[in-house]
Amino acid sequence: MLTGAIRSQVDRVWESFWSGGIANPLTVIEQITYLLFAKRLDDLHTAKEKKANLLGGKIEGPIFKKGQDHLRWSRFKDFEAERMFTVFRDEVFPLIKSLHSSNDSAFTRAMKDAVFIVSKPSLLQAVVDLIDKIPMDDRDTKGDLYEYMLGKIASAGQNGQFRTPRHIIRMMVEMMEPTPKDIIADPSCGTCGFLVEAGEYLRRHPKHKKLFHNKKQHEHFQTEMFHGDDFDSTMLRIGAMNMMLHGIESPNLTGEDSLSEDDAGVRDCYTLILANPPFKGSLNYDETAKDLLQTCKTKKTELLFIALFLAQLKAGGRCAAIVPDGVLFGSSNAHQAIRAELVDGHKLDAVIDMPSGVFKPYAGVSTAILIFTKTNSGGTDHVWFYNMAADGYSLDDKREKIEADDIPDVLASWKKRDPSKPSDRKAKSFFVPVEEIRENKYDLSINRYKEIEYEEVEYDPPLVILDQLESLEKEIAGDLKKLRKMLK
Known part of the structure; x- marks a missing residue:
């Protein structure tokens, strides 16, 4: 400390x-x-x-x-x-x-x-x-x-890069529960925050203590477990040092553009992906890996990265990724295609709607976390939604510590979730059956399914309101007469 x-x-x-x-x-x-x-x-x-x-x-x-x-x-x-x-x-x-x-x-x-x-x-x-x-x-x-130095990065980098808050990273890692056997990747690693936190999770979790006393597992931890890509060489240098200072000696970090045809050989490799890919930007079709375009014909990087995660995961591999809200409800063919692929082609586990101030002062964009499992054969029965209203910090540019914090409840609710139990759509978390999602053109925005309870407000009858207005007009007219007499 x-x-x-x-x-x-x-x-x-x-x-x-x-x-x-x-x-x-x-x-x-x-x-x-x-x-x-x-x-x-x-x-x-x-x-x-x-x-x-x-x-x-x-x-x-x-x-x-x-x-x-x-x-x-x-x-x-x-x-x-x-x-x-x-x-x-x-x-x-x-x-x-x-x-x-x-x-x-x-x-x-x-x-x-x-x-x-x-x-x-x-x-x-x-x-x-x-x-x-x-x-x-x-x-x-x-x-x-x-980490203290990285916290001083106060402006977005090129190509929409900005640092993911450490407490959001930790929440996502806690939800995914990495194991000593996992092969973990972040295809847009930046400062390697997700990879570092995954390593810290394994160090602090009591049931993984044997990892550092087992020669084979420890060697896997140091050399084969962690993988990252970032085409910005400055970020790679910073990320590599971040990992070494956290005790990860030989991470597999490369300076490739993950979406390009040059990196298309990295497929079916990982068991866990944790990422916050660039939200803004578009690529030329000629530069993009062909297999990704087959999954999702688009130039938008936020959609192509989801296709990339599916391509890079092994069957049974899991992913937790931050996406802009537009991915959840966009009406273009590409938006609907990638959501349909997640729901019908694999297993979409959860959608966590985050408040729009989470990434301030870098950006005010509204975001969500998608959690899914690669199956190649479907498997989505119910999707778990969570409406996260607070993350423990004010949602303005100051981001000061506050009491309101849904993260502990997110973690607790995630662990005890059960789709077989009745689901209250007025609550913070609830399940939506896959049939309903298909009927709504694979719309994954929480507001599509959440029930909002409105308080009934009783108003006076219209004639009573008119009488009150008439009385107010008389009072105003009387006050105006008094003012005129004072000015004469």
């Missing part, structure tokens, strides 16, 4: 970046990421040294070669500002980039086009001092530090 003092230090360094001319929050995090990685390399080399000393042999796969000791964090952090700046810019940073040739980690792959843009030795020294004071051997502290 980050202390108030550490948060204040981060804030001061953040202000230093801004005053130094680096104003883009993603760029700030990216530059800090390089330093965190440099420190991690020194920690890894130190661990290799200790192992070699213990066994009385040579260091296996040393990161720093002979004559490179001054490139280690533990050495250059004590240099005066000018020398530290020169060493990091001209030697440490090129070393990090060169690791791509010998280390095939997600981070080093993403580093190939990285640029170090800190221009002031004093700024570099301030950031190094900050990071050095934080107990980075604690995985939770490292993760909290990075």
